[in-house]
Amino acid sequence: MGIDKKNAQPPEKLTGIKIEEIPSSAVGFKAIKSAITHIKNEVGLYKGIGLLANLNQKKGIDCPGCAWPDPDEKRAFLAEYCENGAKAVAEEATKKRVSPIFFASHSISEISKLSDYEIGKKGRITHPVVLNKEGNYYEEISWKDAFKLIGTELNKLKSPDEAIFYTSGRTSNEAAFLYQLFVRQFGTNNLPDCSNMCHESSGVALSDTLGIGKGSVTLEDFNHAELVIVMGQNPGTNHPRMLNALGKTKKRGGKIITINPLPEVGLMNYRDPQNPLKWVGKAQKLTDIFLQVKINGDVALLKIIFKLLWEKEKNNPNTVFDHHFIKEHTTGYQDFIEHIETTSIDELIPQTGIDFKTIEDAANLIAKKKRIIICWAMGLTQHKNGVDNIREIVNLLLLKGSIGKNGAGTCPVRGHSNVQGDRTMGIWEKPKTSFLDCLEKEFKFKAPRKHGYDVVESIKAMHQKKASVFIGMGGNFISATPDTEYTAEALQNCELTVHISTKLNRSHLIHGKKALILPCLGRSEKDLQEQGEQFVSVENSMGVVHSSSGHLKPLSEFLLSEAAIVAGIAEASLKNSTVNWNDLIKNYDYIRNKIEVTIPGFSEYNKRIRKNDGFYLPNSARDKDFSTTSTGKANFSINSVSDIVLEKNQLLMMTIRTHDQYNTTIYGLNDRYRGILNERRVIFMNSLDIAANGLERLDKVDLISHFKGNKRIAKGFLVIPYNIPKSCTATYFPETNVLVPLDSKARLSNTPTSKTIVITVHKN
Ligand SMILES: Nc1nc2c(c(=O)[nH]1)N[C@H]1C(S)=C(S)[C@@H](COP(=O)(O)OP(=O)(O)OC[C@H]3O[C@@H](n4cnc5c(=O)[nH]c(N)nc54)[C@H](O)[C@@H]3O)O[C@H]1N2
Numbered sequence: 165m166g167i168d169k170k171n172a173q174p175p176e177k178l179t180g181i182k183i184e185e186i187p188s189s190a191v192g193f194k195a196i197k198s199a200i201t202h203i204k205n206e207v208g209l210y211k212g213i214g215l216l217a218n219l220n221q222k223k224g225i226d227c228p229g230c231a232w233p234d235p236d237e238k239r240a241f242l243a244e245y246c247e248n249g250a251k252a253v254a255e256e257a258t259k260k261r262v263s264p265i266f267f268a269s270h271s272i273s274e275i276s277k278l279s280d281y282e283i284g285k286k287g288r289i290t291h292p293v294v295l296n297k298e299g300n301y302y303e304e305i306s307w308k309d310a311f312k313l314i315g316t317e318l319n320k321l322k323s324p325d326e327a328i329f330y331t332s333g334r335t336s337n338e339a340a341f342l343y344q345l346f347v348r349q350f351g352t353n354n355l356p357d358c359s360n361m362c363h364e365s366s367g368v369a370l371s372d373t374l375g376i377g378k379g380s381v382t383l384e385d386f387n388h389a390e391l392v393i394v395m396g397q398n399p400g401t402n403h404p405r406m407l408n409a410l411g412k413t414k415k416r417g418g419k420i421i422t423i424n425p426l427p428e429v430g431l432m433n434y435r436d437p438q439n440p441l442k443w444v445g446k447a448q449k450l451t452d453i454f455l456q457v458k459i460n461g462d463v464a465l466l467k468i469i470f471k472l473l474w475e476k477e478k479n480n481p482n483t484v485f486d487h488h489f490i491k492e493h494t495t496g497y498q499d500f501i502e503h504i505e506t507t508s509i510d511e512l513i514p515q516t517g518i519d520f521k522t523i524e525d526a527a528n529l530i531a532k533k534k535r536i537i538i539c540w541a542m543g544l545t546q547h548k549n550g551v552d553n554i555r556e557i558v559n560l561l562l563l564k565g566s567i568g569k570n571g572a573g574t575c576p577v578r579g580h581s582n583v584q585g586d587r588t589m590g591i592w593e594k595p596k597t598s599f600l601d602c603l604e605k606e607f608k609f610k611a612p613r614k615h616g617y618d619v620v621e622s623i624k625a626m627h628q629k630k631a632s633v634f635i636g637m638g639g640n641f642i643s644a645t646p647d648t649e650y651t652a653e654a655l656q657n658c659e660l661t662v663h664i665s666t667k668l669n670r671s672h673l674i675h676g677k678k679a680l681i682l683p684c685l686g687r688s689e690k691d692l693q694e695q696g697e698q699f700v701s702v703e704n705s706m707g708v709v710h711s712s713s714g715h716l717k718p719l720s721e722f723l724l725s726e727a728a729i730v731a732g733i734a735e736a737s738l739k740n741s742t743v744n745w746n747d748l749i750k751n752y753d754y755i756r757n758k759i760e761v762t763i764p765g766f767s768e769y770n771k772r773i774r775k776n777d778g779f780y781l782p783n784s785a786r787d788k789d790f791s792t793t794s795t796g797k798a799n800f801s802i803n804s805v806s807d808i809v810l811e812k813n814q815l816l817m818m819t820i821r822t823h824d825q826y827n828t829t830i831y832g833l834n835d836r837y838r839g840i841l842n843e844r845r846v847i848f849m850n851s852l853d854i855a856a857n858g859l860e861r862l863d864k865v866d867l868i869s870h871f872k873g874n875k876r877i878a879k880g881f882l883v884i885p886y887n888i889p890k891s892c893t894a895t896y897f898p899e900t901n902v903l904v905p906l907d908s909k910a911r912l913s914n915t916p917t918s919k920t921i922v923i924t925v926h927k928n
């Protein structure tokens with residue numbers, strides 16, 4: 165019995181908004197109080213403090229929050245974590261349990277009526293459970309039978325390409341490597357991952373222009389940068405420890421330019437979370453120049469800046485651009501300059517929504533600086549021209565010779581704590597030939613060569629019944645993906661859906677004809693295998709591979725590690741595998757030995773991972789080696805501005821995160837840094853747009869998105885007047901994913917355009 169696809173969306177219920185003044189700075193006492201409250205409520209104070217003391221310490225647990233790196237040497241004495249890192253571990257190490265008794269007394273239809281917040285707070289899943297055809301209750305199943313069911317369904321498929329193997333970004337290197345090896349031995353490259361919705365645009369743009377899809381800076385570079393530009397990112401909430409790095413840049417005399425439609429509190433002023441003496445008195449100012457750009461106005465803004473820089477360079481040759489770098493290391497400079505000559509500042513200004521004088525101040529500052537870092541996240545990648553946004557960033561760095569030198573370079577700030585490592589391990593629907601060649605050689609099998617489905621293509625394939633088994637290694641597919649109702653139909657078309665999860669989420673409720681939930685160990689728990697206690701390894705945003713070991717007793721004896729689950733599925737599904745899966749998981753050193761011989765950069769993996777804090781992977785851009793691009797040099801590129809034209813009363817909507825959520829996991833109902841408490845169904849609007857639509861503060865409205873003549877609706881949101889550019893609005897994800905059309909995606913990277921959705925607002 166399938167539940168109504170409408171229940172794929174969070175319920176429309178309002179929760180009782182309270183509005184308070186927006187704080188003047190991030191961090192400080194309230195952050196500490198919030199962290200302690202979450203720890204106390206979820207884990208208990210005594211156990212919680214032990215847990216926090218291990219977070220991000222050498223030989224400790226890698227924080228499951230974000231992918232921001234740890235300092236190479238000195239770690240904070242008090243603790244190397246942030247408020248939101250504390251919430252992330254509290255959520256995982258919670259005392260609350262979702263046991264077979266819970267499932268026996270709560271039907272799927274019943275659970276699907278709860279909010280995402282309520283679902284998450286039910287706790288950790290303790291046993292593998294199955295939902296049989298026509299059932300409305302999950303029931304306990306043994307691991308053996310669960311694996312057998314997967315094996316049977318996979319082997320029923322006419323082609324391996326009818327199965328989809330999704331990965332979220334928390335999976336360790338060891339589990340990810342095994343998972344992709346199993347999937348390729350099964351015979352498909354259908355390995356979509358959360359990256360497809362996240363930094364794919366960065367990967368495509370950086371590979372194109374610099375020859376490596378990862379950022380080039382290290383944490384140390386922030387101590388040497390003269391200028392850091394932070395674009396389309398809200399580190400105060402999503403990467404709080406990045407504020408320390410920015411604080412250090414400032415202390416050494418560096419400047420910060422922030423480009424964002426919102427004046428995000430954390431970027432404006434902050435207090436050092438590791439220095440309680442600084443929690444009172446005046447906060448540290450971070451942003452020197454704030455460019456309050458309209459949504460998707462970044463390419464236009466950068467083009468204006470290029471024009472201003474070029475004018476200066478023409479007037480005083482060799483003072484603004486680094487011609488030595490340009491000549492030695494790049495191609496396409498002449499074409500780029502010709503394009504800049506033809507651009508018109510007057511035509512571009514309206515797209516930015518910023519006054520000319522402020523842009524000029526920014527250009528003057530950039531002109532003088534030689535060591536520049538540019539950081540960015542989802543505000544740039546999730547647009548139709550997301551790849552253009554990032555190639556434009558590269559243009560700026562190339563003009564300034566700001567790549568491959570101390571204090572300079574690209575800094576795409578990754579989301580999930582091991583999303584970068586998972587890609588390195590081969591979780592990718594478009595694997596490189598050289599990688600498949602290595603797998604074939606080492607494991608003696610014929611790897612599939614045809615590219616697989618990414619996230620958007622997977623949804624379509626399931627909808628069109630070209631795929632009928634879905635396996636999710638972590639994540640929450642129904643809530644993270646666009647076009648919620650369409651995606652629900654897609655998942656409900658499947659014969660089998662399987663989720664390897666720590667906590668209950670909405671994806672468990674929007675299921676195929678049969679469904680399994682396979683509970684796994686979390687990062688914070690001890691992982692005991694045949695040859696003893698194991699640790700895993702992960703790669704952070706700056707390419708450092710390091711270990712993570714859980715210290716807590718697993719919450720239930722029925723949990724398996726992700727690696728063991730992959731081995732179990734592989735044993736039950738592959739007929740003549742050349743791999744002895746059960747042997748590999750006896751000791752993860754054996755898996756790392758296999759990684760060492762198949763993936764470049766991992767020589768002496770087992771030895772180096774045990775030393776202090778791991779090791780840096782090779783990074784060609786960091787070494788000013790651009791030989792891996794199509795031209796053998798770093799490429800200048802010519803990029804497209806936004807092509808969105810709004811009709812009367814139409815507005816642009818970006819979907820963003822509150823301070824109290826981790827993607828689809830809702831820690832709480834507050835967004836403290838934006839002054840909103842106890843409510844998620846809000847829409848931030850400019851006062852002029854509120855008036856123009858005949859609306860008032862706190863009016864209840866429905867949102868309708870418009871795409872190629874189709875309308876999609878999300879009901880019941882409260883209007884909040886906010887400091888946001890005219891014609892721009894913001895709502896929280898996942899409540900408004902139902903408005904994001906599946907076919908609205910970035911050119912080249914296929915990333916859903918979660919930050920540019922054309923909407924109208926209607927009084928309810
Ligand atoms: N606590 C916590 N930490 C997290 C996460 C979480 O949910 N909670 N998620 C993790 C993940 S997977 C990721 S990918 C990252 C996400 O980290 P962020 O990218 O910081 O997250 P978003 O909330 O999507 O914020 C996007 C920012 O971009 C701005 N923006 C939107 N559109 C535009 C635009 O057109 N131009 C410019 N210049 N700016 C724009 C928004 O105003 C907002 O400040 O964080 C990771 N860390």
Ligand SMILES: Nc1nc2c(c(=O)[nH]1)N[C@H]1C(S)=C(S)[C@@H](COP(=O)(O)OP(=O)(O)OC[C@H]3O[C@@H](n4cnc5c(=O)[nH]c(N)nc54)[C@H](O)[C@@H]3O)O[C@H]1N2
Binds near residue numbers: 827
């Ligand atoms: N509208 C809109 N949509 C977006 C975005 C946006 O900005 N706007 N952002 C996109 C981005 S950047 C991303 S990365 C995706 C995120 O997409 P996902 O990664 O799919 O979603 P998460 O919410 O991070 O997944 C949370 C679930 O992961 C499981 N989990 C947690 N820890 C573990 C673990 O250690 N092991 C396993 N096996 N499972 C675990 C828990 O069951 C939890 O419910 O969403 C995307 N969707």
Ligand SMILES: [Mo]
Binds near residue numbers: 361363
């Ligand atoms: Mo992400």
